[in-house]
Amino acid sequence: MLKSGILPNVVGLNMIVDGACRVDDINLAEKIVKNIEPMTEGLVSPNAVTYNSLINGYCKIGKPEIAEAMLCKMTGMGLEPNIRTYATLIDGYSRNGFLEEAFRLCDNMVEKGLIPNSVVYNSVIHWLYMEEDISGVSFLLSNMMENHISTDKFTHSIITKGLCRNGNINEALKFHKWVMEKSLVNDAFSHNILINYLCRSKSISGAKQVLCNMFVRGLIPDIVTYGTMIDGYCKAGKMESALKVYTDMFKVEKNANLVILNSILDGLCKEESVKVASSLVDEMIRSKNYDVITFNTLLNGYCRVGNFKEAFLLFTKMRKGGVFVNKVTYNIMINFLCKVGLFKHARNLLSVMVSEGMNPDIVTYTTLLTKLSDKSSSEEVVELHDDLVLKGVIPHSLTYATIVSPHIRDTHA
Known part of the structure; x- marks a missing residue:
């Protein structure tokens, strides 16, 4: 580095260390810190900012105890930690469930003449609530008032x-x-x-x-x-x-935004105001503000009111019109086909779903077997169950016990 005429400095060191920590390459960051002095012939030494980055890096990957070891190393070199150092470490302990250690560090701060600020307290309060420790929150709030911390x-x-x-x-x-x-x-x-x-x-x-x-x-x-x-x-x-x-x-x-529009669309469909919902979707398409949830919601709305024609047209439009079709789309249609007694079509659609690289899930399994069990022979139910399991579906325990198991017994009777 020196032979190339590049004069190193601590600012450059800190940028590199911070960058390595940001991408969770903590080993590289620590290796650089360890070797920087011999590499630069003593021209560059790590400072408090360097160690703050290392402490933050270790806390990010869930190792606050190593981060605290960095704090000890830092103070051993005569470098004074600041509020940011402690705030990072306290947050690291808190988010990993070591709240007693976080409290200990808060006390250590005060002993060293550093008064925890609202950032420090906010972190601990947040994780105390996550642990449902209301008494701990009350204690910290009282502590804040005693120390005149706003x-x-x-x-x-x-x-x-x-x-x-x-x-x-x-x-x-x-x-x-x-x-x-x-x-x-x-x-x-x-x-x-x-x-x-x-x-x-x-x-x-x-x-x-x-x-x-x-x-x-x-x-x-x-x-x-x-x-x-x-x-x-x-x-x-x-x-x-x-x-x-x-x-x-x-x-x-x-x-x-799209979330709001989809909420309104869902509400309209549940109220069976499908005509209004369809007009809203047309407007969303014109403004290019839609996603697969938009179309799945409308599709489910058509199925809810028994409008097979519009449901089938929309499903076809989705598949051929460049709109992403997912498992939810197929499950809506399979459920509707089963509901109106078109089991053969439902089985065919299952085959199409698999051919397009989408394996059935627990919803598909429960829908098909629940609807099929009352209308088909035990052999057909067991065959469908076996077929779905071979496709990677883990059977729902209740569905299996109440629907599939009796049919299996019948086939062996």
């Missing part, structure tokens, strides 16, 4: 999400109200978390109230807010409300 929007979001995830939605609402009253944070993100979990728990009225509160507080809902509310209304079968929110959204957001 919480931020990420702290509030983590706490809100943690409470919701653990089923304490009412506590999350109380906490959110307290945060709003104290004017600690006022953004769409924390409201979106509540709306999402309220919709998941089928409390649409609660989600609507949070949305109304956003307007009262002068917040403009974003695409995530609208999408979550629309999906919640659709899943609750309240399509009129979903379409109203969809219309309101266009006053703020001019474009609906």
Whole structure:
């Protein structure tokens, strides 16, 4: 390197080490650090930034204990770790389930005169909620207040999400109200978390109230807010409300994303408003905003209302029109054919599915055997079961016990 006239420096070293750690080649990174001084004849030595990269690299691959060994090596060389060093290591221990070690390092920081900031606390709080350790969260929050460390929007979001995830939605609402009253944070993100979990728990009225509160507080809902509310209304079968929110959204957001459109489409099909759903798909095609879920949803809608003609036309259009057809597509059609008693056609479609490189799955297995068992001989049921198993399907235990097993006994009677 020196013979080539290239003057090495620690900035270049840190870039290389960080790059190796980013691609998880920690062995290369450590080898470079180990050999840099002899290679450069002592002109370049690793610094705190170098070791921070190594610590981050080891934490990324789930080895926080080796990362801490790097911390010890670093301090042994007279290099002082900073808050970022500890934050990385504490997060590494926390995400790998070693929360006691994370707490120990927090104490070590204080002993060394480094006060953990909100980034450090947020990481531990997040993983405490993942472990459902509510008392640990309370302890850390008290610790933050004692040390006059301000919480931020990420702290509030983590706490809100943690409470919701653990089923304490009412506590999350109380906490959110307290945060709003104290004017600690006022953004769409924390409201979106509540709306999402309220919709998941089928409390649409609660989600609507949070949305109304956003307007009262002068917040403009974003695409995530609208999408979550629309999906919640659709899943609750309240399509009129979903379409109203969809219309309101266009006053703020001019474009609906694919997830929102597919949610509306699914809701329309479940309400058996297939004609409206078909018009929506036509509009999505014109705007080139669709995917296989779009077509599978409409296909299922046609099958739901028993419109075999439109279902078959759409299925043919999908296969010949360049739209990706997947297992879900075939399972929808196989289920429909079985439902209307066209078992031979269902078996033929299974053969087409396999010929196109798609092996049947547990849904195919259960659909075919459940529908076939009442209408066919025991020999046919057992033959189909064996054929599906040979194609790699692992039988569903309940289906096998209640449907296949009795037919096997009959064939040996």
